[in-house]
Amino acid sequence: MYWNQEMECMPPEQRRKLQLERLQKLVRRVYENVPHYQRVFRKAGIRPDDVQSLDDLANLPFTTKDDLRRTYPFGLFATPLKNTVRVHASSGTTGKPTVVGYTRQDVDTWSEVMARTLSCAGVKQDDIIQIAYGYGLFTGGLGVHYGAEKIGCTVVPVSVGNTKRQIMLMQDFGTTVLACTPSYALHLAEVLEDLNIDRSRIRLRVGVFGAEPWTRQLGREIENKLNIVAIDIFGLSEIIGPGVASECLYNTGLHIFDDHFLPEIIDPQTGKQLPPGQEGELVITTLTKEAFPLIRYRTRDITALHEESCPCGRTHVRMSKIMGRTDDMLIIRGVNVFPSQVESVLLEIGHAEPHYLLVVDRRGPLDQLEVWVEVSEKVFADEVRRLETLEKTIQREIEGTLGISVKVKLVEPKTIERSQGKAKRVIDKRDLHNLHNKTK
Amino acid sequence: MWVKQISIFLENKSGRLAAVTRLLADHGFNIRALSIADTSDFGILRLIVNDPARAYQVLKDAGFTVSETEVLAVEMPDRPGGLAGVLDLLNEAGINIEYLYAFVSKSAENALVLLKVENLEKAAGVLTANGVTIQGHNIVHQI
């Protein structure tokens, strides 16, 4: 079910023409209106007229999170503040947040792409949608809200938290669509189980989960517990908020609404563009944003693009589910390794909430990867032989996934440090050696 | 009927065994028998205590990975080759012993051995049919 069939199913050749037109206009607009872009373009020796084809995109300079911080709060806005009808901000873990702005047209665009997202999930006008994303400076709540209203759903803007009340409303209103983070969905499912609520009193059919990356395995767990279909939606506040890309019901990856958001995949080390199918860092250019346009914004999310057609009929380029962040990426013996890959393996083997740690060290010329796994009651066996089998299974599966050899070590619960509920996933001792060698 | 045993996952590093025994002592438990099976990285500590259900909870609350299992308490005939005789009987019946360790009881006339087998019922049947005595969990309360 499409929201905007013309745009979603446009022949790729025609879309490329549209993208180029929009890109050329965008480059001219930011060059004229944003001092930052004028400066970096000049430094790179690029004039707006130099963009003659989509391939020329690769010559434009990147925009990074640091650029956003440096220009705090409104330095990258391309329209006067009087035309800005809304700002959102993402909480910075250190220091100032990053601020994004929207013109009235931008809010319309956002509503449009969110309506497409929800339609991808099969959401229709007669659905009752409970929005349990946070409202406020965070883009999640209001983003989904505007899209759902555009479709004409009955919107329950409950925001996040107060789980028992969420469940009460869900039963009383007959909620059919749940929108929240996947971790909150799992929490909700567990509370539902604890309260022993008869599943027939819950009418939920589909969940649209985003704002944090989640694995297929976690999705299946939520699907089984809530008896729904879980749809992965992707977005980030810098680009627009939720509504950048969405899975459809065919589970083939996330359709990127690339008439508005032009994606590329680059090698995070060299900055070179990578061909479809190859994993790398997702870079997005916002083709139509007015207040806060971004040229080649480095999302730091790792994924791959796919151009093959999808059975749903949409012709948008698709991205794989997010595999990790460039911040988390480890390079071990030349192979890219993400903690999330290890997590998927452990989830498959039966750890409901896997606690693990990757310890990277260098012995002689070779990098060594050790994976520490906390032994939960669920997998603990009273026999050494069975624990050794478990250890070997984990090792074999991780090696199969990563393509490098690892050593698995079973450790006691709570061995792995948790800081503010979030576990530390990597200890890279190679850095220590490097530091040591430098000081010598 | 069977003797209840507590198994604890421990990393193979110094101080872990002491941590468990201190914790149990602080809570007033009496450890009646103990065995450790280990590899270079980890070990499994198996304990017989007077109140296994409460010990399980205490250990769990302290953050250990614990499981409760059942073992067979077999009285050893008081003669040379007593243990070998018991093992032969089980072997002939095709029963595989996963592990065993000794248990000292002042009340039982003979030494006791705790056996872990897959099918406790079947093993007990074979042994009693051959005149070997099986003790229940009450032995841990007798001093």
Ligand SMILES: [Zn+2]
């Ligand atoms: Zn599709």
